[in-house]
Amino acid sequence: MFERIYHMLIKEFLQTFRDPRMRMVIFLMPVIQSLVFGYAVTTDVSNIPTAVYDLDHTLESRELISRFAASGYFEQRAHVTNSNEAQRLIDKGEVRLILHMQKGFGEKVRAGRTAPLQIIVEGSDSNTAGIILDYSARIVSGYNEKVLLTRLATLTGSRPDPPMELTARAWFNPNLESRYYYVPGVIALIVMLITLMLASMAVVREKEIGTIEQIMVTPISRLEFILGKTLPFAIIGYVDVLIISLIAVFWFEVPLEGNLLLLLLGNGLYLMSTLGMGLLISTVSRTQQQAMMSAFFVYFPAVLLSGFMFPIANMPTVIQWFTFINPLRYFLVIIRGIFLKGIGPEFLWPQMAALAGLGIILLALAVSRFQKTIS
Secondary structure (H helix, E strand, O other), X not given: OHHHHHHHHHHHHHHHHOOHHHHHHHHHHHHHHHHHHHHHOOOOOOOEEEEEEEOOOOHHHHHHHHHHHHOOOEEEEEEOOOHHHXXXXXXXXXXXXXXEEOOOHHHHHHHOOOOOEEEEEOOOOHHHHHHHHHHHHHXXXXXXXXXXXXXXXXXXXXXXXXXXXXXXXXXXXXXXXXXXXXXHHHHHHHHHHHHHHHXXXXXXXXXXXXXXXXXXXXXXXXXXXXXXXXXXXHHHHHHHHHHHHHHHHHOOOOOOOOXXXXXXXXXXXXXXXXXXXXXXXXXXXXXXXXXXHHHHHHHHHHHHOOOOOOOHHHOOHHHHHHHHHOHHHHHHHHHHHHXXXXXXXXXXXXXXXHHHHHHHHHHHHHHHHHHHHHO
């Protein structure tokens, strides 16, 4: 049995690496994708192009403008003098925020009255607009606190201490950098894409080139055939995980707090699911083109329903039930938990058990379907 699997393994490696373009897809493309996704997939918003519409021109209005500029989030691009000019900048996409202060803003602040401040945000991208509004609210809140403390100091003759002092600490990601959260997830996405595509074309390629009949007359069993098809791609998946993990740690400086061996164990269970899914697609497909299209048809919903971009808790209840059959959902918890939190199997065993169950079911279905195909 082991000798037959070994020869099948050698055959698959030779067939896979014979094409130079396939070698680039397997090893070079994951590196390029990890670099591109690592920089592109982020929710950090900085250097927000801002226009100032200040009709007051007082010390108070200039101080508020300087607070926005000093925050590091906003970059002043223009100083407008009328509403039509402000609307033109928003329409052309040259600015994303307009800071508007009416005449009398500084006088009302000095007199202790409420001074209206208008913040106009380009809201076509609701997520970015929400982040910009949050940044703006924090800056305005800090300005309000400073004005109130100054006013109290004037009335009482001494500057009072604030009633409470907030000390905030973010565990596992002290600087709240989005790449710490997304780069480990990119590893899971790329490994799924590569192994799903390779496995989905494994059996159907034998049918297209006419070698499936030659394999069937050999004494190799169905299980040995599936294992021989799976193991080469599992090894490739492990190599890709190690390469992309090195890029994550040494290029993007994402900390690996947990156990590398536990990460490799979780990756093995994850590969059982992705390869089983790919082989199942391959057994039901008639051409490599059909297999590739089916693989992409499975891949994109898996990404959307994994929690990588959108929280699963915010999805409708019916959709949340579908996420339980998605292996990417579980591996994202494992890889982020190991990278960022350094947690062990005592916390990750439910996700690992789910991956093991999905992997066994998918591989069993692939073996069963292959039996029906050759009968």
